[in-house]
Amino acid sequence: MTLFSKSELEAVSSVLISGSQSKPETVLASVALSHLCEPGDTFMGRLFEKMGSLALLAALVERLDEAGMGERLGQDFVQELEDAYEQQFSQLWTNATERWCPRLSKNQAIESVDQIAALGGKLVGWNCEEYPQGLNDLDAGKPPVIWLLGNPELLADVPRVSVVGTRSSNRYGTSVAADISAVAVQNRIVTVSGGAIGIDAVVHQSTLALEGDTIAVMAGGLGKLYPSTNLQLLRRIAQTGLLVAEQPPAVSVSKWRFLMRNRLIAALGDATVVVQAGRTSGALSTAKHALSIHRPVAMVPGPIDSAFSVGCHDFLNANLEHDVQLLARPQALPSLLGMGSEQIIATAGLGALEKRALDAFSDQGMQAWEVQRLAGLTVKETQIALGSLVLSGHVEREGTHYVKLTK
Amino acid sequence: MALAISHSISLQGLDGKVVSVEVDISAQLPAFVLVGLPDASLSEATARVRAACGNSGFNFPSQKILVNLSPASVPKSGSSFDLAIAIGVLAAMGVVSATELAGMCLIGELALDGKVQPVLGVLPMLLSARNAGLRIAVVPESNLAEANLVDGIDVLGCSSLLQLVNYLKSEGQLVRQVSQPVDSASRNAAPQLLDLSQVVGQDEAVGGLIVAAAGGHHISMIGAPGSGKTMLAERLPTILPRLSIEESLEVAAVESIVGMARLERGLSLQPRFQAPHHSASVAAIIGGGNSLPKPGAVSKAHHGVLFLDEAPEFQVNVLEALRESLESGQVQVNRSAGSATFPAQFQLVLAANPCPCGNYGVIGKDCRCGVLRRRRYGARLSGPLRDRLDIRLDIQPISVSAVAGLATGVTTSAQALEKVTSARMAAAERLNAWGYTRNAQMPGPILKANFNPGRKAIAQLDRHLAAGKTSMRGYDRCLRVAWTIADLEGATSPTAEHVFQAVTLRGPDQLMGEE
Numbered sequence: 030m031t032l033f034s035k036s037e038l039e040a041v042s043s044v045l046i047s048g049s050q051s052k053p054e055t056v057l058a059s060v061a062l063s064h065l066c067e068p069g070d071t072f073m074g075r076l077f078e079k080m081g082s083l084a085l086l087a088a089l090v091e092r093l094d095e096a097g098m099g100e101r102l103g104q105d106f107v108q109e110l111e112d113a114y115e116q117q118f119s120q121l122w123t124n125a126t127e128r129w130c131p132r133l134s135k136n137q138a139i140e141s142v143d144q145i146a147a148l149g150g151k152l153v154g155w156n157c158e159e160y161p162q163g164l165n166d167l168d169a170g171k172p173p174v175i176w177l178l179g180n181p182e183l184l185a186d187v188p189r190v191s192v193v194g195t196r197s198s199n200r201y202g203t204s205v206a207a208d209i210s211a212v213a214v215q216n217r218i219v220t221v222s223g224g225a226i227g228i229d230a231v232v233h234q235s236t237l238a239l240e241g242d243t244i245a246v247m248a249g250g251l252g253k254l255y256p257s258t259n260l261q262l263l264r265r266i267a268q269t270g271l272l273v274a275e276q277p278p279a280v281s282v283s284k285w286r287f288l289m290r291n292r293l294i295a296a297l298g299d300a301t302v303v304v305q306a307g308r309t310s311g312a313l314s315t316a317k318h319a320l321s322i323h324r325p326v327a328m329v330p331g332p333i334d335s336a337f338s339v340g341c342h343d344f345l346n347a348n349l350e351h352d353v354q355l356l357a358r359p360q361a362l363p364s365l366l367g368m369g370s371e372q373i374i375a376t377a378g379l380g381a382l383e384k385r386a387l388d389a390f391s392d393q394g395m396q397a398w399e400v401q402r403l404a405g406l407t408v409k410e411t412q413i414a415l416g417s418l419v420l421s422g423h424v425e426r427e428g429t430h431y432v433k434l435t436k
Numbered sequence: 437m438a439l440a441i442s443h444s445i446s447l448q449g450l451d452g453k454v455v456s457v458e459v460d461i462s463a464q465l466p467a468f469v470l471v472g473l474p475d476a477s478l479s480e481a482t483a484r485v486r487a488a489c490g491n492s493g494f495n496f497p498s499q500k501i502l503v504n505l506s507p508a509s510v511p512k513s514g515s516s517f518d519l520a521i522a523i524g525v526l527a528a529m530g531v532v533s534a535t536e537l538a539g540m541c542l543i544g545e546l547a548l549d550g551k552v553q554p555v556l557g558v559l560p561m562l563l564s565a566r567n568a569g570l571r572i573a574v575v576p577e578s579n580l581a582e583a584n585l586v587d588g589i590d591v592l593g594c595s596s597l598l599q600l601v602n603y604l605k606s607e608g609q610l611v612r613q614v615s616q617p618v619d620s621a622s623r624n625a626a627p628q629l630l631d632l633s634q635v636v637g638q639d640e641a642v643g644g645l646i647v648a649a650a651g652g653h654h655i656s657m658i659g660a661p662g663s664g665k666t667m668l669a670e671r672l673p674t675i676l677p678r679l680s681i682e683e684s685l686e687v688a689a690v691e692s693i694v695g696m697a698r699l700e701r702g703l704s705l706q707p708r709f710q711a712p713h714h715s716a717s718v719a720a721i722i723g724g725g726n727s728l729p730k731p732g733a734v735s736k737a738h739h740g741v742l743f744l745d746e747a748p749e750f751q752v753n754v755l756e757a758l759r760e761s762l763e764s765g766q767v768q769v770n771r772s773a774g775s776a777t778f779p780a781q782f783q784l785v786l787a788a789n790p791c792p793c794g795n796y797g798v799i800g801k802d803c804r805c806g807v808l809r810r811r812r813y814g815a816r817l818s819g820p821l822r823d824r825l826d827i828r829l830d831i832q833p834i835s836v837s838a839v840a841g842l843a844t845g846v847t848t849s850a851q852a853l854e855k856v857t858s859a860r861m862a863a864a865e866r867l868n869a870w871g872y873t874r875n876a877q878m879p880g881p882i883l884k885a886n887f888n889p890g891r892k893a894i895a896q897l898d899r900h901l902a903a904g905k906t907s908m909r910g911y912d913r914c915l916r917v918a919w920t921i922a923d924l925e926g927a928t929s930p931t932a933e934h935v936f937q938a939v940t941l942r943g944p945d946q947l948m949g950e951e
Contacts, residue, residue, distance in 0.1 A: 412941065416940040422905075426943065
């Protein structure tokens with residue numbers, strides 16, 4: 030059965046990340062499915078993992094009844110679903126088709142693909158190779174498709190930290206968020222946040238100001254950026270960082286979508302830091318999601334009489350048996366991510382000159398001419414390499430000597 | 437006639453004032469009295485003048501001769517008034533006509549036999565005389581070359597009192613000499629005793645020196661004794677652009693008052709090199725003098741290089757006193773008999789051993805200094821002074837291969853000067869609108885606001901600053917040096933590589949790891 034025409038498939042190919050090996054029809058099927066369900070629909074996720082997006086879509090297009098669907102899924106899997114949801118499969122399937130089928134529209138899927146193409150963005154289906162590893166921890170709750178605007182490389186295997194907090198932050202929170210972002214940039218850690226006002230905006234802004242990489246996860250579609258007060262910031266992120274959404278471009282935000290979006294923030298970061306949170310702050314839901322997928326979570330302390338920090342303190346107390354810590358100072362961020370000294374000495378991002386110079390270092394301090402001779406560089410090259418290494422924090426100059434840092 | 441007036445010049449620093457020498461001869465007990473705040477050297481003029489006149493055949497009358505130096509409230513000093521006093525007395529005696537003396541300035545010291553001796557400060561004196569509207573200047577013949585540098589005043593040289601008297605009686609001539617205004621040998625960097633190519637195996641330091649010359653940056657050099665710090669510093673003037681005529685005149689005026697002017701072949705356009713010893717006093721470095729202000733080493737190094745070898749060994753107050761001139765390009769010297777302002781725009785080169793014994797960090801040698809001792813040594817150079825040093829060069833002991841003549845990349849002074857000159861032209865063109873000529877002069881705020889090399893080039897430096905690892909001043913210095921490197925390489929704006937190189941050339945905030 031052919032669900033899609035050739036031209037439709039070509040349209041999809043154009044918005045896949047260049048070099049992707051994914052099949053356009055499975056991706057387009059995922060796009061169609063993503064229009065059917067609300068975020069975090071685990072029932073669809075389970076079917077999806079069992080059958081693949083193309084077969085699931087075909088089953089829905091054919092309007093299979095529960096008997097036909099049960100046959101395709103096999104007796105064991107049906108049993109598994111019944112156990113998981115404590116409902117009869119017939120009931121589960123009827124409910125699901127009642128939810129999904131009214132939305133079934135091929136045109137909508139094609140339109141969304143056209144829209145992301147018009148925005149200059151990309152999309153990644155859940156079965157694509159480029160699908161971020163972190164999101165797989167959401168198991169059946171992971172989004173069928175994520176929509177991207179900006180630099181998709183930020184989703185590759187690089188260290189990321191989610192920094193979130195209240196939208197009504199005060200000066201303390203703002204300055205701490207900026208410090209944490211600075212430490213992240215220094216250690217080449219990508220910051221992830223929600224693009225909202227308050228702490229989120231500070232995180233994105235500080236990271237960009239220091240020429241670091243930042244990811245903003247949107248609750249709505251990329252064609253309807255929200256909040257409008259942050260429109261300029263979000264556009265800058267789209268240029269030098271990355272905007273991520275699980276909703277198709279034309280979808281507006283809703284309260285439910287905000288809460289579900291938080292699970293993506295938690296899953297994209299290797300750890301989550303909550304800078305400031307009131308008693309009912311949404312940032313705490315991000316922390317909860319992070320704990321549920323066993324990611325380290327850190328709370329920034331505040332004055333105990335501050336309404337801005339009470340959520341952080343309470344969360345810390347309530348989850349002492351889980352992996353929640355106090356972030357005592359911004360510099361502790363790399364260790365929160367399990368980054369030791371090797372990570373800091375990592376030569377990622379260094380040029381050839383710098384690597385050669387760094388290789389020449391022994392454990393003892395060296396003078397510039399020794400580095401030059403051992404690395405076989407010219408005077409000028411040595412000066413450039415050493416200057417660059419000093420700025421990147423790989424070596425430090427102590428008087429006449431350069432010392433390799435191994436903190 | 438019993439009253440006559442002649443004119444001379446009294447110098448206060450570089451600033452000269454016209455002094456009227458009024459002579460009155462009256463019938464009282466015979467005496468020769470000089471009034472008008474003369475100092476000891478000037479008071480002795482009466483003895484010299486009486487003897488010189490007598491030996492030239494003009495015996496003083498047995499009357500009271502009163503000489504007043506007007507304005508009488510300004511302290512005066514030196515032997516250069518001798519000629520004016522003698523001629524004033526002779527005019528009052530009627531030997532020469534007093535009307536001849538109007539608009540004429542007389543400068544010179546008299547020997548007892550009537551010969552006219554050379555004096556100090558002729559150049560600034562004549563500049564002041566011209567500016568005060570005097571038309572004729574009579575100077576010692578030996579000072580003629582120097583005096584001729586001043587335009588707009590008729591300069592005559594005389595060798596004896598008698599010759600001058602004859603000239604004033606229209607019975608003889610004085611010497612007029614057309615001398616060369618500029619020493620042509622100093623115009624170009626002709627082969628000299630000192631050349632950059634004589635420095636072998638110090639490519640890094642030579643490169644840094646060229647950057648310093650191109651941007652006018654103050655530098656520090658740290659290195660073991662005998663590693664060639666002095667050798668490098670001495671060659672800095674050979675790669676600095678030649679002085680302009682005005683600059684050269686400013687320098688010559690300073691040299692004239694301290695007797696260092698060598699103007700027989702005309703003005704020298706070579707930038708000067710001053711290397712005072714580390715035992716020097718504040719007065720020797722900044723300026724001083726017994727009662728009247730005299731310029732110090734900073735002014736003698738005006739438009740040139742001031743080299744302080746063994747900088748931490750200088751008295752702390754000497755080093756601190758440098759700050760004013762580094763800031764303003766001039767020094768004000770205050771003494772009991774008045775104050776004077778001298779120009780002092782020099783390029784500072786500080787040299788220091790890595791530690792008091794000099795062996796710290798030197799391969800094959802043991803340093804005997806404790807940590808505290810080393811720390812104290814470096815701390816003698818205060819933060820504000822170090823803030824002024826844009827470039828820091830680590831001078832390495834010369835390598836065996838370099839000694840064996842295997843070293844490559846020998847740059848001659850002429851080659852370096854060419855690069856420096858074109859870099860300075862690029863900088864001057866760019867900075868013209870702000871009234872500066874060299875990158876080193878740029879204040880940080882103007883630099884950051886108008887000469888930002890672009891995010892790509894300074895992103896890493898910005899991060900370093902944001903992380904608190906670079907001070908704002910250090911940041912500015914990196915930026916200044918990066919611009920100079922870009923100018924040297926003919927780039928329109930510094931690249932990231934230029935910034936990296938600048939970070940290395942600028943060195944750490946501390947000088948010897950003492951903090």
